[in-house]
Amino acid sequence: MKNQKKIIYSLIAISLFDLLITFFFKYYQNRLSFSDFSFFYTGNILNIIFTSAMIAGLVLQFFLYNKDHGAFFKIILVLSLLSLISLTGAVFTGLGYLPTGEFYIFSYPFRKTLTAGLLIFSKTIHIYTLVLIWGLTLPQKSFVFIRAASMTALLIMIIIVFTFFYGRFLSESELAESDGKKYDVGVVLGAAVWSNNKPSPIFRGRILKADELYKSGRIKKIQLTGSNAPGEISEAVAARNLLLEQGIPQRALLMEANTTTTAAQIIFIKKILQKKHRINDIIIITDDFHLKRVMEMCKFYNVNAKGAASGLELNWRKLLYYRLRETMGLLIFWLFAI
16 A cells, blocks of 8 residues: 555656646747746646646545555556656657657658657547546446546547537637728738649638738738748748739738748747737738637737638538648647647
């Protein structure tokens, strides 16, 4: 029993350390200060809930059930250490401390793919150990590891479903469509450039929405964003070319051609438009299925902006695909800010 108590103490310490490393990674990699931290951000709440549930289950075992499950807790300790090692590896790769090469997997940088994989693996093991600990409170002890795996899969599915429906909801305070207000800048988030240096349909929809907002007097300037793939013009340049064809004057266009991700573009808004140039009336222009994740990123980075959805129409198969992809993107951003 004495060894079991030591293991429980160790598991509580590992759980708290895991939470601290997660928060450190989320904020340090994004160059955010402690003042940017919020206990009320959805992703932080989820991380705190997971850790609190883990500790509560361990305390329950310690004080109420207090039975000898020494071998069982040793397995949980191994799993918790495996989760912590995976999380630590993700921190080192994500912050660039481990060489990972510059090649791509499914159009994503290998370093980012490896980091995301390690983080997801770590959180899955974390949830599995959480379910195992609470499973000890049940009278039925047979097939405990198999049942825990089933419950883990169910719990993850519930979280994904919740995120999917949450991603469909946009409040009036997040949208600029109906407030009638005039804004200083409309930021067009970059997207793919296809052959012949033409914007993809998704990107074209965003650009034409900016054209509409400018010509209706809702925005004074259009900020174009997005870098380029090898052998292509940048997303910002492709957008500029289309807007010039639409009759938008060159003086109304602002260029940024270095960012490669949505997160980097939100950080650009925060550091350059808001902090450096003191521009606060900003509309972010993207697709309807992408907009909720963008608004959640704005909350995390403390960016004061509203969103506007392009008028792009997709068939239900493509729309479902993009919504599912955004669901996973939002959940991973909530938990890890990548």
